[in-house]
Amino acid sequence: MNDNLERQGLLENDRTSEDSVGLTLPKPADDEWTRLKNLMRPLSAVIYMSILVGLNDGNLGMVIPQFKKFYNIPDEAVATLFLYCSGGFLLSASVNGYLVKTIGQRATLYLGSVTVLLAYVLIMQGFPFQYLGILMVLQGAGVALIDSAMNVITANVPYATVMLNVLHAVYGLGAMVSPIVGTWIIAHDMSWKGSYVFLIGAAIINLVLITVGFYKVPMEEEKTEDTEEGPIKEALLHKMTLTGAFYILIYVGLEVTLGSWGYIFLTEGRGGNPVPMGHVMSGYWLGLATGRIVLGYIASKYGEKYIITLSTILTAVLLVVLGYFKDIALDATVLIIIGFLLGPMFPTTIALASKVLPRWMHASAIGFMASLGAGGAAFFPFITGQISGSYGILSLPLTCLAMAFVMQFLWVFVPSDRPMFPCLQRPHDT
Numbered sequence: 001m002n003d004n005l006e007r008q009g010l011l012e013n014d015r016t017s018e019d020s021v022g023l024t025l026p027k028p029a030d031d032e033w034t035r036l037k038n039l040m041r042p043l044s045a046v047i048y049m050s051i052l053v054g055l056n057d058g059n060l061g062m063v064i065p066q067f068k069k070f071y072n073i074p075d076e077a078v079a080t081l082f083l084y085c086s087g088g089f090l091l092s093a094s095v096n097g098y099l100v101k102t103i104g105q106r107a108t109l110y111l112g113s114v115t116v117l118l119a120y121v122l123i124m125q126g127f128p129f130q131y132l133g134i135l136m137v138l139q140g141a142g143v144a145l146i147d148s149a150m151n152v153i154t155a156n157v158p159y160a161t162v163m164l165n166v167l168h169a170v171y172g173l174g175a176m177v178s179p180i181v182g183t184w185i186i187a188h189d190m191s192w193k194g195s196y197v198f199l200i201g202a203a204i205i206n207l208v209l210i211t212v213g214f215y216k217v218p219m220e221e222e223k224t225e226d227t228e229e230g231p232i233k234e235a236l237l238h239k240m241t242l243t244g245a246f247y248i249l250i251y252v253g254l255e256v257t258l259g260s261w262g263y264i265f266l267t268e269g270r271g272g273n274p275v276p277m278g279h280v281m282s283g284y285w286l287g288l289a290t291g292r293i294v295l296g297y298i299a300s301k302y303g304e305k306y307i308i309t310l311s312t313i314l315t316a317v318l319l320v321v322l323g324y325f326k327d328i329a330l331d332a333t334v335l336i337i338i339g340f341l342l343g344p345m346f347p348t349t350i351a352l353a354s355k356v357l358p359r360w361m362h363a364s365a366i367g368f369m370a371s372l373g374a375g376g377a378a379f380f381p382f383i384t385g386q387i388s389g390s391y392g393i394l395s396l397p398l399t400c401l402a403m404a405f406v407m408q409f410l411w412v413f414v415p416s417d418r419p420m421f422p423c424l425q426r427p428h429d430t
Contacts, residue, residue: 032158039157045213049150050167052206054174056116056143057377058285059195060085061260062182062278065267066192071129075264075393079385082260084133086378088140093371096148097232097364105149106214112145113210117203124196140378146206148367155354155366164347164354165296172289172343175259176282183278235361236368240415244349247410248373251345253380254403258342259284260381261388261396262335269393270328280332284339291343304348308411311341316404323397345407346373349414356415 036043060081067078092112099108119139123132154160154167178195185194235241262284266277291311299307315338322334350366357365384399 036158036163042153042213042217043157043163045209046150046153047167047170048206048209049146050171051174051177052116052202053143053147053150054171054176054285055178055199055202056139056174057171057256058175058178058259058281059182059199060381061263061281062179062186063192063195064260064264065274066186070126070192071132073129074389075385076389077129079382079389080133081136082378082380082382082385084136084378085140085143086382088137088142089144089371089378091137092141092144092148093368096145096367096371097235099145100364100367101232105152108145109149109210110207112142112149113203113207115139115142116146117200117207118142120196120200120203124193124200126193144371148370151350151370152362152366155350155362156359160354161296161300161347161351164351165292165344168347169289169292169296169343172285172287172292172339176285176289179263179278179281179285183275183282186278187275232364235357235364238357238361238365239413240353240356241361241365241369243410243413243415244353245369245372247407247414248346248349248369249376250380250403250407250410251342251349251376252373253376254400254407255288255342255346256377257381257384257396257400257403258335258338261384261393264388265393265396266328266332266335269396270326270331272328272332277332280335283332283336287336287339288343291340292347294343295341296344296347299344299348300351304352305411305414308345308348309408311345312404312408312411315341316401316408319397319401319404323394323401352414 064078067081068074071078096108099111103111115138119135119142123135123139127135150167151164154163157163181198182195185192259281263277263281266272266280267274272280295307295311318334318338318341322331322338325331350369353366353369354362380403384396387395387399
């Protein structure tokens with residue numbers, strides 16, 4: 001019985017502690033900072049993974065106008081690319097926990113990274129549009145495996161909340177770089193294929209860093225005996241897993257919808273100059289990165305539930321401003337501020353999950369949350385594209401406002417280790 005409890009991570013002793021993805025941490029008696037420093041090499045690789053995922057998510061919004069010209073298709077057609085990506089995300093979400101427990105986190109990470117690289121190489125060939133959709137499934141599946149791995153690993157290191165915010169802040173920096181690259185390509189009248197040359201280079205670096213970063217890093221056995229349906233099912237059906245996954249699904253949908261269609265909104269909807277508006281989109285992602293550090297710290301200090309609720313309400317108000325006022329400078333500024341407010345929502349949810357869920361659930365539960373959430377990066381931009389095709393791109397703020405309302409509804413039910421409004425607690429209640 002003790003063996004079974006130890007397998008589930010429910011017994012604590014002086015043995016070396018192992019996290020749910022396999023990184024072997026120093027003994028709990030060690031100082032937290034020392035433990036974190038000992039993991040800097042693999043964490044550096046993990047942080048670069050987040051940059052790559054950001055580069056991926058920030059790219060499609062910039063190449064949409066060029067895809068429309070290259071393939072001679074309307075918004076509704078190009079939006080199906082997001083749907084295909086969503087299919088890849090959902091595929092990975094459904095098998096991620098099984099893959100980790102059968103072939104190990106290391107092999108699963110390599111599988112995702114190689115899949116992404118292969119997808120970029122094939123997309124760059126400019127195959128007919130019907131084949132492009134299949135390649136987007138491949139790309140989405142690979143990105144989702146990387147996304148889930150980096151979240152699970154980081155959720156199980158010392159100072160997990162801080163490190164998760166750093167992880168997702170650099171995601172914003174990666175997403176910021178893609179519009180800069182895309183703007184440079186537009187300014188020099190180059191083909192959209194140049195963006196994928198850049199992504200291919202980034203994906204190769206990712207493989208190198210994974211190899212170096214995890215070289216001789218002790219990990220759990222590449223295959224484990226714990227592949228029975230019961231534990232995985234229990235982790236996936238936990239209230240934190242389900243509520244958190246659907247919250248992240250909507251949140252990532254809102255974040256990437258604005259990041260993908262915001263450029264079209266500013267250029268075609270508001271008549272902005274393409275090059276400066278490309279810089280605005282970089283500002284949106286930079287705001288996201290900044291918000292994850294600044295608001296992430298504030299949330300951890302004053303209460304995650306309270307700060308995220310306030311940020312969501314302010315986001316909704318600014319979306320109304322974005323839709324109502326037609327001043328291009330105001331709209332650009334509002335978009336950047338919205339990015340800042342959206343920043344801490346994803347990492348805060350993952351951090352709460354790492355506190356609420358028992359450690360043995362982390363690989364399956366957090367991996368599922370991250371993978372399903374990543375599906376929002378594709379599904380909701382697809383829906384937005386369909387709405388835009390019918391009602392025009394100026395419908396974007398209203399579509400995003402609906403997402404914000406659903407997010408706040410779900411956020412009320414996300415479990416937490418602290419009350420939503422800690423300032424209302426009486427001293428003897430704490």
